[in-house]
Structures are given as C-alpha cells and as structure tokens.
Amino acid sequence: MGDYTELILGCDLYQDTPAWVIDNLKSMCGEKNDPDRLPDFFAGDPEYFSFLGFSYFPVSNSRFYECSNGSYSISARCSIKNYDQKIEKFLDWLRPYIKSGSGERDMYAIVTQESDEPVIYFRY
Numbered sequence: 001m002g003d004y005t006e007l008i009l010g011c012d013l014y015q016d017t018p019a020w021v022i023d024n025l026k027s028m029c030g031e032k033n034d035p036d037r038l039p040d041f042f043a044g045d046p047e048y049f050s051f052l053g054f055s056y057f058p059v060s061n062s063r064f065y066e067c068s069n070g071s072y073s074i075s076a077r078c079s080i081k082n083y084d085q086k087i088e089k090f091l092d093w094l095r096p097y098i099k100s101g102s103g104e105r106d107m108y109a110i111v112t113q114e115s116d117e118p119v120i121y122f123r124y
Contacts, residue, residue, distance in 0.1 A: 003115050004082075008076070008112075009075070010073075010074070011094075013073070013097045015070050015071045017097045020036060022072060028062070029052050029062040029063060031064055041089040061075070061076070082113070091121055095121075101121075105122040107120055108123060
C-alpha cells in the first residue's frame, strides 16, 4: 500500500514569480480553483487540488500569503502517499521561484517518510 510521506515547507518567493505559478500554489492551498495552466507532473492527477491540504496525520496546515512588498510566502505541512515521487517533483518545480528559506543555507523543506530518514532541502 505504501508509506505516507510528510512535507513541511516554508519559503518566500521572488516578486516576479509567474502568475500561473502563484495560481497553482493558491489552488494547492485551497484558496483558488482551476488554474489556467498546470505543472506538467500534475496533469491529469485527481489529487492535485488537495496536494498541500491533505493529511493522513492529525496536522495539516497550508497557507499562502501575499506580502506588503508584492512578494509571496508559503507555509505548508501535509502528508500524502508519495507515488511517482510527487513531492520531489513538486519541490523541483518550485525551487527556481524560491527567494529564501530559513537559516544560513536557506532550508525550505523537510520530507520524511515512515520508513526512512528525513531529507532536508536547502537552496545552497
């Protein structure tokens, strides 16, 4: 049946992040529906709209913020069955738009699975 994988994500995005990326992130956080364009790896995926809002575990929280300077921040914690490396594909897709994470190395995500050690994602 497969393990559940938890994603903890926190980052600020560049001010010039394309509108279609912003629309997709809003949809994934449950704030907007039916973006005009989907990332290739989500095409035809029925779980797309609940990607950052689903959790098998007791905690799920996803927020997408527009900052006063016109940039955006995202904070998410979710868990899914990570079939086809969906989380890793999502993080690869998002990475070019990440302006900053946390700490000296700009940590922006932690991915942990029931049976493996956590993987930490840094910008540097």
